Structure formats: C-alpha cells, structure tokens
Amino acid sequence: xxxxxxxxxxxxxxxxxxxxxxxxxxxxxxxxxxxxxxxxxxxxxxxxxxxxxxxxxxxxxxxxxxxxxxxxxxxxxxxxxxxxxxxxxxxxxxxxxxxxxxxxxxxxxxxxxxxxxxxxxxxxxxxxxxxxxxxxxxxxxxxxxxxxxxxxxxxxxxxxxxxxxxxxxxxxxxxxxxxxxxxxxxxxxxxxxxxxxxxxxxxxxxxxxxxxxxxxxxxxxxxxxxxxxxxxxxxxxxxxxxxxxxxxxxxxxxxxxxxxxxxxxxxxxxxxxxxxxxxxxxxxxxxxxxxxxxxx
Amino acid sequence: xxxxxxxxxxxxxxxxxxxxxxxxxxxxxxxxxxxxxxxxxxxxxxxxxxxxxxxxxxxxxxxxxxxxxxxxxxxxxxxxxxxxxxxxxxxxxxxxxxxxxxxxxxxxxxxxxxxxxxxxxxxxxxxxxxxxxxxxxxxxxxxxxxxxxxxxxxxxxxxxxxxxxxxxxxxxxxxxxxxxxxxxxxxxxxxxxxxxxxxxxxxxxxxxxxxxxxxxxxxxxxxxxxxxxxxxxxxxxxxxxxxxxxxxxxxxxxxxxxxxxxxxxxxxxxxxxxxxxxxxxxxxxxxxxxxxxxxxxxxxxxxxxxxxxxxxxxxxxxxxxxxxxxxxxxxxxxxxxxxxxxxxxxxxxxxxxxxxxxxxxxxxxxxxxxxxxxxxxxxxxxxxxxxxxxxxxxxxxxxxxxxxxxxxxxxxxxxxxxxxxxxx
Numbered sequence: 001x002x003x004x005x006x007x008x009x010x011x012x013x014x015x016x017x018x019x020x021x022x023x024x025x026x027x028x029x030x031x032x033x034x035x036x037x038x039x040x041x042x043x044x045x046x047x048x049x050x051x052x053x054x055x056x057x058x059x060x061x062x063x064x065x066x067x068x069x070x071x072x073x074x075x076x077x078x079x080x081x082x083x084x085x086x087x088x089x090x091x092x093x094x095x096x097x098x099x100x101x102x103x104x105x106x107x108x109x110x111x112x113x114x115x116x117x118x119x120x121x122x123x124x125x126x127x128x129x130x131x132x133x134x135x136x137x138x139x140x141x142x143x144x145x146x147x148x149x150x151x152x153x154x155x156x157x158x159x160x161x162x163x164x165x166x167x168x169x170x171x172x173x174x175x176x177x178x179x180x181x182x183x184x185x186x187x188x189x190x191x192x193x194x195x196x197x198x199x200x201x202x203x204x205x206x207x208x209x210x211x212x213x214x215x216x217x218x219x220x221x222x223x224x225x226x227x228x229x230x231x232x233x234x235x236x237x238x239x240x241x242x243x244x245x246x247x248x249x250x251x252x253x254x255x256x257x258x259x260x261x262x263x264x265x266x267x268x269x270x271x272x273x274x275x276x277x278x279x280x281x282x283x284x285x286x287x288x289x290x291x292x293x294x295x296x
Numbered sequence: 297x298x299x300x301x302x303x304x305x306x307x308x309x310x311x312x313x314x315x316x317x318x319x320x321x322x323x324x325x326x327x328x329x330x331x332x333x334x335x336x337x338x339x340x341x342x343x344x345x346x347x348x349x350x351x352x353x354x355x356x357x358x359x360x361x362x363x364x365x366x367x368x369x370x371x372x373x374x375x376x377x378x379x380x381x382x383x384x385x386x387x388x389x390x391x392x393x394x395x396x397x398x399x400x401x402x403x404x405x406x407x408x409x410x411x412x413x414x415x416x417x418x419x420x421x422x423x424x425x426x427x428x429x430x431x432x433x434x435x436x437x438x439x440x441x442x443x444x445x446x447x448x449x450x451x452x453x454x455x456x457x458x459x460x461x462x463x464x465x466x467x468x469x470x471x472x473x474x475x476x477x478x479x480x481x482x483x484x485x486x487x488x489x490x491x492x493x494x495x496x497x498x499x500x501x502x503x504x505x506x507x508x509x510x511x512x513x514x515x516x517x518x519x520x521x522x523x524x525x526x527x528x529x530x531x532x533x534x535x536x537x538x539x540x541x542x543x544x545x546x547x548x549x550x551x552x553x554x555x556x557x558x559x560x561x562x563x564x565x566x567x568x569x570x571x572x573x574x575x576x577x578x579x580x581x582x583x584x585x586x587x588x589x590x591x592x593x594x595x596x597x598x599x600x601x602x603x604x605x606x607x608x609x610x611x612x613x614x615x616x617x618x619x620x621x622x623x624x625x626x627x628x629x630x631x632x633x634x635x636x637x638x639x640x641x642x643x644x645x646x647x648x649x650x651x652x653x654x655x656x657x658x659x660x661x662x663x664x665x666x667x668x669x670x671x672x673x674x675x676x677x678x679x680x681x682x683x684x685x686x687x688x689x690x691x692x693x694x695x696x697x698x699x700x701x702x703x704x705x706x707x708x709x710x711x712x713x714x715x716x717x718x719x720x
Contacts, residue, residue, distance in 0.1 A: 026336045029312055030361020030454050039440035058420030059309045076336045105358045108343035120342040125545045149454050210451030210458045211465040245351055
C-alpha cells in the first residue's frame with residue numbers, strides 16, 4: 001500500500017520507483033482517465049510510480065521525470081514544439097493510446113483538404129490546424145501502448161515491467177485468437193462485421209466480448225492478411241465501404257486503408273478537392289450490420 | 297486597500313483540457329479578467345461528413361473521454377430521431393441507467409479529485425491518499441461502482457461497446473444487475489458521508505444573476521430528450537436547439553460561445569436543479585435544502601453542491617431502475633434500423649450540462665452535415681462574465697493576489713469544464 005513505498009521490493013530487490021509524467025495533445029483525454037479508472041488497484045498503482053506531472057489531476061508540475069506518457073495526436077505547430085521538449089526531458093517516451101500511436105480518429109479529417117475542414121466547422125474564422133499525425137512522425141517513440149481507449153490492465157503490466165527492468169513484448173497474434181479463447185460465438189456467424197482476424201491482440205477481445213465487432217483500434221497484427229480479410233467480408237455480404245470504415249477509423253491500417261479508398265471509385269478519395277463544392281455524394285455501399293441490408 | 301494583482305495561469309490544472317486565466321488589477325481597479333480557451337480543435341463535425349450512420353456514435357463518442365457515454369447516447373438519439381425509430385421501454389430504461397452511472401462517475405471524479413483538493417488545501421488527490429485515506433477510499437468505491445455498472449450495461453466504462461442505434465448489442469444478465477443493488481444502497485450512505493464532509497467546506501460567497509438552461513422535466517428529473525427551458529422563461533422544442541444555443545465565435549477562444557436572453561447563460565447540475573428542483577428524489581431534495589440550495593441559486597460555486605445532490609438522485613433512481621429491469625420480461629436487445637433521408641437532433645443532459653448532436657442524412661444514411669453543441673462551450677461566456685465580476689468584487693474588497701488566484705481557479709473548476717470536448 002501507499003504507506004510503505006520506501007520498502008518496496010520485488011524478490012528482495014529494491015524497486016526502481018520511476019518519476020512519471022502525463023501529457024496530452026489533441027485527444028479526448030480518455031486514456032489518461034483510464035489510468036485513474038481502475039479504482040480497485042489505483043492506490044497500489046500510484047505507489048509503484050511517483051507522479052510528478054498530471055495536469056488533469058494535480059496542481060504541481062515538474063520537468064524532472066523518467067517516463068513521459070503522451071496521449072493524443074499532433075494537429076498544430078505548438079504541439080510539435082511541446083512534444084520535442086517532452087522528448088528532451090524524458091528518458092522513456094511512451095505513446096499512450098491510438099491517437100498517439102497512429103493519429104486515432106483525429107486522422108479521419110485527413111481524408112479531406114484541410115481548408116475545407118476548417119471552413120466546414122469555423123467558416124472564415126481563422127483557426128490553425130494541420131493533418132493529424134502520430135507522435136513518431138515528430139520524435140522518437142520508445143514504446144507504444146495501443147488501444148482506443150488503452151486497457152488499464154495492460155498499462156499497469158507495462159509500467160510494472162518498466163519498474164522491474166523487464167522487456168516489454170506486445171502480442172503478435174490477432175484479436176481473433178483471444179476471442180476464440182474467450183469462447184465467444186464468431187461475430188460473422190451473428191451477421192456482424194469484425195476486424196478481429198487482422199487486428200493486434202492484447203485487449204482480450206474487448207469489443208467482441210460485447211457482441212460488437214472489432215474496428216481495428218490497435219492496428220495490424222503481425223502478418224495481418226488484409227486480402228483474406230477483404231475476402232471474408234465479401235463472403236459474408238458486407239460492402240467494401242463497411243470494411244473501409246473500420247480500416248480507416250483509427251489510423252493503424254493507414255497504408256492499406258489509403259490504397260483501399262483509392263481503389264473504390266464510389267467513395268470520395270482524400271485527393272479530391274472539396275473546398276467550395278458540395279462535399280460528397282457516396283453511391284453504393286449500403287452495407288449495414290444493424291439492418292441486415294448487405295451488398296452482394 | 298488599493299491592491300495590485302497579476303494572475304497568469306497557463307493551462308489551468310485539475311480541469312479537462314487546456315484553458316488560461318489572466319487577471320490584472322491596478323490600484324484596486326480591475327483592468328482585465330480573461331478566460332481563454334487554447335485547446336486544439338479536432339474537427340469532428342467535418343470528419344463525420346460522408347460517413348455512414350453507424351460510424352457516428354462510435355466516432356463522436358470519442359469527442360470526450362469523461363462523458364463518452366453521453367455523447368454516444370446523444371448521437372444515437374439524433375440518428376433514431378432522423379430515422380423515426382422509437383426506442384423500446386427496456387432500451388430507454390437501460391440507457392437511463394447507463395447515463396446515471398456516467399453522471400455518478402463524472403461527478404465523483406470532479407467532487408473528490410478535481411475540485412475537492414481546493415477545499416482540503418491540497419494540490420491534488422495524491423497527498424490525500426495519506427492524509428485522508430478514508431475519504432479517498434470512499435470516493436474510489438463510488439467511482440468503482442459507477443464504472444462497474446457502466447461495464448455491465450454499456451460493455452465498457454469509456455467508449456461503450458454495447459450501445460447502438462436501435463438498442464443494445466446485448467443485455468446484461470439479471471443476476472449480474474441484481475448484485476448492484478446492495479452496492480447502490482451502500483453508495484447512498486457514502487453520499488450522505490460526502491454531504492457531511494462538504495458541510496465542513498466553506499463555499500465562496502459570490503453570486504451573479506445568471507440565466508440557466510436545461511432540459512425541462514415533465515414527470516421525471518430530465519436526462520434524455522424533451523423540451524428545453526431557461527430560468528428567464530424561454531421554452532423550445534428539442535429540434536429547435538439552435539434557438540437556444542446561438543453559437544458565435546470570439547477571439548479569445550477556439551471553442552464557440554453561446555448566448556440566449558442575456559450575454560451568456562449557464563448549463564450543468566446547478567441549471568438542471570434550478571429548473572427541475574421539484575422533480576428531484578426526496579432524499580436528494582433534502583440534501584439540497586440542508587446546503588441552502590433551492591431555485592434559483594445564482595452562486596456558481598454551488599454547482600459543486602448541485603452535483604452532489606444529483607449523485608444522490610441518480611443512485612436512488614438507479615436502484616429503482618434495476619428493480620424494474622428485474623421485473624421485466626426481456627425481449628430482443630435491438631430493433632431493425634432502416635436509414636432514410638432527413639435531419640435528427642438528440643439532446644442529452646451530460647454531467648456538465650445539455651449536449652446536442654444533430655445530423656443530416658441522405659437517403660442511404662450517409663451524413664451530409666453534422667453539428668455538436670457541447671455543454672462547456674455553452675458555459676465559456678458565462679465563466680468569462682463570472683470571472684470579471686469576481687475579480688471586480690474582490691479587487692474592491694482588497695483581497696490579495698494568491699487569494700484571488702485561488703478563487704478564480706476554483707470558480708472555473710466549479711463549472712467542471714470539459715475543454716477538449718468544448719472545442720472538439
């Protein structure tokens with residue numbers, strides 16, 4: 001517990017109690033919230049680390065830290081500068097959550113011309129924004145923690161391993177494996193689309209456990225076979241647009257999604273100039289897992 | 297006493313998102329007091345354009361990590377209104393239960409972890425773990441209950457997985473829900489202890505006459521859908537929300553501002569109570585009165601107490617909702633969704649006030665236009681006017697720098713602003 005932190009040891013070896021700091025760029029701050037969201041282990045967790053910077057939770061601030069957890073993606077020049085400073089101060093920089101790892105849902109605006117995006121929300125009012133990017137586009141990232149949101153148990157395990165100096169290995173297998181191990185009925189058999197077969201595991205098939213198909217928030221598993229995934233989606237009668245919506249939602253499948261989008265003539269591509277023209281009219285692609293309507 | 301005072305807070309702590317406070321007083325005279333919002337916009341209203349309807353709740357729920365359930369439910373309601381879907385009674389009750397647990401979770405987080413440390417002379421909850429372990433454990437216990445129940449009904453405490461247009465992907469087990477009854481009853485006792493604790497706090501004595509906007513309850517204290525009302529007597533229909541919000545842009549903020557009958561108005565727990573006091577659960581009502589809270593209360597710091605009162609209300613009503621669920625024959629968790637062209641609005645009372653989602657669809661259910669109006673963006677102008685008045689009053693009395701700084705911070709925190717949400 002919190003009181004005996006000085007005496008904390010593991011197998012007789014004194015534990016390294018890292019100074020940690022939390023920061024957020026463009027994000028919903030949900031991943032930081034996940035850190036305080038596991039009330040059952042909260043006090044133990046905070047005895048393992050010394051929190052020196054956590055704006056959402058505390059007034060005190062310090063630039064002296066070992067590990068920086070950074071949530072969110074980069075969408076403005078001041079965020080780039082802030083991130084570089086954090087990088088310079090931190091021994092270990094961790095990208096916390098899908099926005100930091102891949103751009104997250106924020107990168108969905110990258111489908112459009114940024115001038116159109118600004119005009120759609122702010123009209124002529126001057127607002128600065130740039131295409132949303134992950135942290136590793138600007139600084140070196142030492143460790144990624146995937147997920148939207150991150151899974152608290154996984155964060156705890158990773159922090160414990162950091163404190164113990166153990167190696168951190170992400171699962172290479174897909175969500176589908178975990179889902180099978182959880183003895184769920186396959187969502188495709190229930191008439192729902194799912195990216196479980198190609199998405200990196202580690203979440204314990206969080207969404208499919210609730211009969212909600214995977215949207216790929218953790219990015220691709222090792223050797224993800226996207227072509228086979230397309231084939232399965234088609235076989236079960238889901239439109240290419242349904243597959244594209246999921247592939248491009250969090251940015252983890254960026255390369256595949258961009259190519260896929262380009263290959264679909266009925267769906268608007270990011271290269272099309274939208275500014276000043278009626279934005280979009282999408283034909284085809286009526287697939288919808290709820291209504292049971294499916295494209296053949 | 298003529299004072300000089302300079303307050304420059306960059307990125308105020310213990311609030312969600314990024315905002316600055318600047319106050320300058322010279323010779324006892326207020327030069328300026330400014331609430332600036334510097335959060336980066338994420339452009340959710342643009343990113344949803346062209347997407348199929350089923351993307352909307354899943355993506356727009358990501359506007360906010362704290363009130364993702366509220367966003368998801370507002371989005372679903374807007375879509376169901378556009379497609380002409382009426383949720384079943386079972387769906388409505390489960391959604392309300394889920395909504396209540398988000399309210400409890402968010403209010404407890406705010407009362408104990410964000411605003412509470414100010415009243416206990418601490419910079420954060422962390423030193424309180426050692427100095428007031430019973431208080432922290434009590435807060436953690438209530439948050440855990442709320443989050444566990446959100447997991448049980450919504451599939452996940454944050455960015456829920458079971459909430460979909462037409463209902464739920466699956467229903468909770470009756471036995472599972474039954475187990476929460478005892479925990480809710482214990483939470484009621486914990487909330488009474490919380491009230492005892494808050495009775496020992498000194499709530500700053502400051503008032504500024506304000507218009508308060510919320511949903512208008514008919515038979516029940518309102519959370520999901522219905523008419524819109526203000527304490528200045530304005531009443532509008534849900535789909536007329538733009539007449540209530542009147543969004544406009546100002547230089548000092550990347551979030552839009554709102555106004556109605558005056559320069560600004562307030563939304564949130566205090567607004568809901570000011571408009572719907574008689575619909576509170578009797579125990580919640582009693583606690584409100586023990587703090588001298590009755591309509592219309594114009595002290596923004598009382599929003600903390602209003603949140604506490606609402607915690608009691610949602611805990612009591614949740615216990616009843618579980619009883620009703622246990623007595624209901626469970627049918628299909630979801631109904632069929634057939635997209636059609638049109639516009640739909642969903643208004644939901646989330647922890648920080650009234651939230652609106654509005655989408656326009658083409659006949660294949662693709663989004664042509666999207667608009668989200670966030671509670672905190674409706675509050676920004678009111679925070680600005682409160683801050684000016686506060687600085688003016690305390691400059692005249694001759695309060696010192698640090699005291700004005702703390703009161704200004706506490707004022708903004710009282711609104712429990714969700715700034716990244718307000719900019720979205």
